[in-house]
Amino acid sequence: MIRMSKRRSPSNRTQRDASSGPEPLAGHDEADGPLDQPADEAAPRRWKLIASGLILFHLLAVVLPPLAFQTFSLDGPSPLVGTLIRPFAGYGQFLHMDRGYAFFAPDPGPSHLIQAASTNADGTLTERMYPDRNDQWPRLLYHRHFMLAEFLNDSYWPPGPPNEMFESDRPAAELWQQRRGRYEWIRQSMVDHLKSVNEGREVAIRRLEHGLPGLQEYTEEPIALDDPRLYNVLLDQPIFSDEIAPAPVTTEVIPAPEVNGGADGDGDATSNSLEGQSPDSPASDSPASDSPASDAASTEPTTTKPEPQS
Amino acid sequence: MSGPSATAGSTDETFGDALGRWAEAWDRFWFTPTRPHTLCVLRILTGAMLLYCHVVLASDLLAFVGPDAWMSNDMARQLHDGAFGTSDWARSYLWYFDSPTVIWLHHGVTLLVTAMYMIGLGTRITIPLALFLQLMYLHRLTGALFGLDQIVTYTTMYLALTPCGSRFSIDALIRKRWLDKCATSAFWRFMLPDDSPSVAANIGTRLLQLHLCVIYLFGGLSKARGETWWNGTAVWYAVSNYEYQSMDMTWMSRYPAIISALSNATLFWEVFYCALVWPRVTRPFVLAVAVGVHASIALFLGMITFGSMMIIANGIFLSPRLFQSKAQRQADDETAALIENDEVADVEAAEQELTQQLQNPDLSASERARLKEKRDKIRAAAARVKRRYRALKKREEKYEARVKKLREREAKIKTIVQKRRERKSHDDGDSTIE
Known part of the structure; x- marks a missing residue:
């Protein structure tokens, strides 16, 4: 590298000046010792070679994870990127660099929420939404809850697999089991947390999707962004079934809200009603009433931990 | 990153020369x-x-x-x-x-x-x-x-x-x-x-700069795989997301062209950030857009922390001079001028003078440290000047060799032309005789 430094020329200086960033100034790393002896430059040269190697390693660990993310498909990452990333994977994972950086991409989509209901001693229900701006403050705390709701949704894997799949494609069936197990464990961890902060009361949760109005629709007929029509309960049902909501659905259900009673709508109230919702907790009841899930949501809340599948 | 010089690719440049030039750019960059x-x-x-x-x-x-x-x-x-x-x-x-x-x-x-x-x-x-x-x-x-x-x-x-x-x-x-x-x-x-x-300061700076480039590049490429960033509705879907929203921006629906322009601009800005942030001409524009985009995320999309932090991180492209004291900037300018002028004798004289001053036993510790730092700086300047001198000398020799070669070629061509002319006139003479 030092050999290259000797080649520095006015034209190169101009190039450097046209480049970016920090102003290069006197180099104290090159200053020690007599100036005309090339031997003095051997130590920095070694140092620079080592530093260059480390820099290259780090840069590859920075670039390859988002590349792997981009090339990922149902079959996994591309064979080339999957092989290339292997030596850097652990390093990137430890430094939290195994990210795809796909912010609002490929398209900004709907939000996902968690609706939780806890059963009180008198049999009434307390419903809360996560995230909820009235409950979680400051905004960063709200956003952490928002991310948890999105994480639950991202982890979702439908019930299954069908028995015949074990015979036709056993690895795929086992992968299915594993993913489903992962989702159930995550959901159960959330249920357990909510139980712990609700004095041990029974808690059940389900996922909601908050859709976005299209630009044209909105222009033609403006709609409040928290309009109940934009919320949907995400059903937990086997995808291989022809039925809309095969019975019995044993997961992700909450006791069906009763029709009468009042709620103050702040998400913290005892809610027996489909009415009285506030703009900040619009989905606390409407999805249950509008969706098939409300019919299916009569089974017991899940409380047992599924075993992780190996 | 500054690349090899414009002479790259010239016919008489060897692969080793080209490689050396790239290595030099790497060395200078890091x-x-x-x-x-x-x-x-x-x-x-x-x-x-x-x-x-x-x-x-x-x-x-x-x-x-x-x-x-x-x-x-x-x-x-x-x-x-x-x-x-x-x-x-x-x-x-x-x-x-x-x-x-x-x-x-x-x-x-x-x-x-x-x-x-x-x-x-x-x-x-x-x-x-x-x-x-x-x-x-x-x-x-x-x-x-x-x-x-x-x-x-x-x-x-x-x-x-x-x-x-x-x-x-x-x-x-x-x-x-x-x-x-x-x-x-x-x-x-x-x-x-x-x-x-210090080199450490430069390496840290460069790594963060490049990491930002990677983040924006893949952020842009991910968006490019979608539909809404192209058809121009992505910004609408971002501002109409109730969970993100911190300020009602649905009035934008009355101006679909603005929504579309913002969506497309965001896509192109992210994809080309990694290229346009380096040249000094485009850097202010790219950073200004970064501030605009992230300030919008902070103010309207409820992520004030994320938006602010991205603006802070983009600050890595600002020159340290912006945060230096006036006196320090002047001192740096003087050193730079010394280097620019290539006054080897002056530099060496200054260094000797400082070395003599440092031998004074009455100097306080702070004074000694200050002088030592100054001497180190000048010594480094001298090293640069000498190295540059050697490089220039080498380049000059190369240039002279090339000129010599060109002259030889010119003389050769002239000889050939002369011979052809002579042959032609000789042929013309023959035909006249005939």
Whole structure:
């Protein structure tokens, strides 16, 4: 590298000046010792070679994870990127660099929420939404809850697999089991947390999707962004079934809200009603009433931990 | 990154020459010492953001860390230890902390270390330690993380490599008092770095710059795979998302052309950020758009922390001169002028004079340190001047050789032309005779 430094020329200086960033100034790393002896430059040269190697390693660990993310498909990452990333994977994972950086991409989509209901001693229900701006403050705390709701949704894997799949494609069936197990464990961890902060009361949760109005629709007929029509309960049902909501659905259900009673709508109230919702907790009841899930949501809340599948 | 010069590709350049030129560009890009002032400012802002993150976490700590958290200790561990097929290195000892007392004590230490990082106290230790603690939290908080956590961690990671505690810090104040110790001990010089140009500051700067380029490039490429960033409705879907919204921007629906322009501009800006942020001509524009985009995210999309942190990180492209004192800027200009003028004799004379002054036993420690720093700077300048002189000499020789070659070729061509003319006139003479 030092050999290259000797080649520095006015034209190169101009190039450097046209480049970016920090102003290069006197180099104290090159200053020690007599100036005309090339031997003095051997130590920095070694140092620079080592530093260059480390820099290259780090840069590859920075670039390859988002590349792997981009090339990922149902079959996994591309064979080339999957092989290339292997030596850097652990390093990137430890430094939290195994990210795809796909912010609002490929398209900004709907939000996902968690609706939780806890059963009180008198049999009434307390419903809360996560995230909820009235409950979680400051905004960063709200956003952490928002991310948890999105994480639950991202982890979702439908019930299954069908028995015949074990015979036709056993690895795929086992992968299915594993993913489903992962989702159930995550959901159960959330249920357990909510139980712990609700004095041990029974808690059940389900996922909601908050859709976005299209630009044209909105222009033609403006709609409040928290309009109940934009919320949907995400059903937990086997995808291989022809039925809309095969019975019995044993997961992700909450006791069906009763029709009468009042709620103050702040998400913290005892809610027996489909009415009285506030703009900040619009989905606390409407999805249950509008969706098939409300019919299916009569089974017991899940409380047992599924075993992780190996 | 500055690339090889415009002469690359010329016919008489060998592969070795071209390779050497690229290697020289690499060397210059990574190993040109730079002042740490920009990094020092980033340290304060990033430290403040990280501290804020930990303070907010403290407001509901046991909901995120501990056995009864949203993600229980077991769950968090199993997401990384292979229980569900994925085994990675994102390990954390926080998976094993069950006692609220221990968790709170740990968090107290984390707050203290991060506060020290922000104010610049013991930065050579506190910043790497703050990074380690942050990573432990990240690996524990799986599922509750977002872009803010990434950028604040990366910035901390690169700051940990640099002498970013050398200015605007408690360390800088301590250094002033402990000049004697710093003059005599390499350990204290490392612990309490000065703000002289350093390769470490440059490497940290470059790594963060490149990491930002990667983030934006892949952010842009991911968007390019979608439909709405192209058809121009993406910004509408972002501002109409109730959960993100912090200010009602639905009035924008009356101006679809603006929505469309913003969507397309964001896409192109992200994709081309990595190329346009380097040339000085386009850099201000690219950074101004960065401020606009992230300020919008901060103000309208409810992510004031993330938006602010991205603006802070983009500050890495600002010159350290912006944060230097006027006197220091002048001193740097003088040194640069000395180098520019190639006055080897002047430089060497100045160095000798300083060496003589340093031999004076009556000098105070601070005076001695100041002179030593100045002498080092001049010595480095002299080294550069000499190296440049050698390079110029070499180039001159090469140029002369080329001119000689061209002249020889010219003479050869002239000879050939002359011969042809003679032959032609001879042929013409023959035909006339005939």
